[in-house]
Amino acid sequence: MEPFTRVHAVAAPVDLPNVDTDRIIPARFLRKPRNAPDYARFLFHDVRFDADGAEKPEFVLNQAPYRGAKILVTAENFGCGSSREMAVWALDAWGIRAVIAPSLGDIFRQNCVQNGLLPVLLPPASVATLRRQLHERPGATIALNLETQTVTGPDGVGYRFEIDPFRKQMLLTGQDEIALTLGYEVAIAAFERRQGTEMPWLSAGRA
């Protein structure tokens, strides 16, 4: 996983609340392998392209100033709905490294950190200010620094964001969570022994 330290890049505003992961990647693309060469095309597919596959000019990522965006600044509850991790894969394939929002779908947020994308939660008023600035100056950049936990807006104003130390460390180092957990083998085995005695009925599989 690619470590996340800093990103200073163009940010695109997404103004509608409750953008669900079905919209981020429609169901019919979920069976496509992640290494498919056109994976980035699945991102927001049905709102980005018309029925003939032509770009819809009104969609933010189709507009010239935002084509190089690496950051999305969204309204509340972005990434709600389906657990499909492919929503994050599609964002990643397109080049998005971070999502700034007042709130994010819980599973989506978890999927972000599993893929080295930084989810940044800020108060609604701060996010609204950032989005307004991005509209006023299309193509403006935002700087993100995970080490110092700061977002710096187009006007140079900084905001501190909270992230729990565990996720921060994983993102900074790009560490594989499974490898980390395998280091807990003794504790896991002890838990299993105790549970096997106290709740033997839980072991049910008889393949």
Added chain:
Amino acid sequence: MFEKVWARHVVAEGPGGHVLLYIDRHLLHEGSTSAFGRLAKAGRRVRRTDLTFATADHYILTSGAVATDPEIRGMVETLGRHTAVQGIVYFGVDDARRGIVHVIGPEQGLTLPGITLVCGDSHTATHGAFGALAFGIGSTEVEHVMTTQTLWQRKPQVMRVTVEGRLALGVTAKDVILAIIARLGAGGGVGHVIEYAGSTIRAMTMDERMTVCNMSIEAGARAGMVAPDETTFAYLEGRPFAPRGDGWARALAAWKTTPSDPGARFDREVRLAASEIAPTVTWGTSPQDALPITGRVPDPAEAAEGARRDSMVRALAYMGLTPGAPLTDLKVDRVFIGSCTNSRLEDLRAAARVVKGRHAVVPAWVVPGSGLVKRAAEAEGLDRVFVAAGFEWREAGCSMCVGMNGETAGVAERVASTSNRNFEGRQGRGARTHLMSPAMAAAAAVTGRLTDVRTLAG
């Protein structure tokens, strides 16, 4: 209740408030194939094959045919191969027990009170109806559970939603949860687990409680729970994978300690009165866009706040609706009765009661949640009621809830659906979904428009 289940599953404390949580049940479906692929590539095995169960639901065709699309067929075949290699119980293609993962877990007695249960699917909250801590996870986390039987989790907050009183005639569990989501908002439960309580919930059957818990995620909550009680235990006793004999007695004693203690504190409390809940339908493209069937399409001009107005305008345009139109004026093109929200036996019975002696005037599908639901419904003659009324009686699966298998509605088709999501494009590109209960969907099928089921006498 949540606190107790959580505390019993902590394997280790990690940094920053994270804990390593043990997982008692891991359910898999075709969407798990990419995790299986990475597992195999890393040369790893599923750690606890006795706690891991798989079925095919999302990509299987409910016509009974085999998919001609090689990618769709491949999803099912790949799952079969991986489960065989790993030695996992697989309710596969020709197994009568096969069905929607959230229907068969409870049906087989895999879902039990007090356990942790995960699945790579956001409607895993369904299993919380048994007092389990059950939540959806992403594909990387699926691989993590396969490998370690654990997950790193940060403790969520707990919200109690209390519903008190008797539901009026024609009002169902689906209406209760739609009303709750409308109250909380689609993001209102983010970061929370919901405990559903109150006399209305207590009076519900397990099928009904599952309908309520199922849609917790539509309010943003990753999990929803109902305290286990005699209704729960009666449902579970004798199920194939439920404990038996001495194990049953020991399990029962443990389960009875699961519910919250009186005076337990919650981070947030929400109350609803059953008497205020009417048969409900959604008009927009978020499950929070729900109104009583007696209502009218809302007017964005009356929305207080700009962002809300913009999303209403967009939703109305997508749905092809005019502000102020009575909801009962909306003509439907298609009806879908199914999904992990409403495809269990009681759902099919409720729909059949409305359908009996009438005839569908638009294409209408009934897709049972599992092969066993289908069989039980046929034993009662429900299939004959539906078929006589011109409905299609299909094989078990997710089908048009999400259309991953290619079973989708057409562009601009208006669908009365018992599923859980009315998102743009959810049932097919450009398809327009109205969520409602099985009885209401059946009523829409026989009238060809959104209909207050209470007006269909007899």
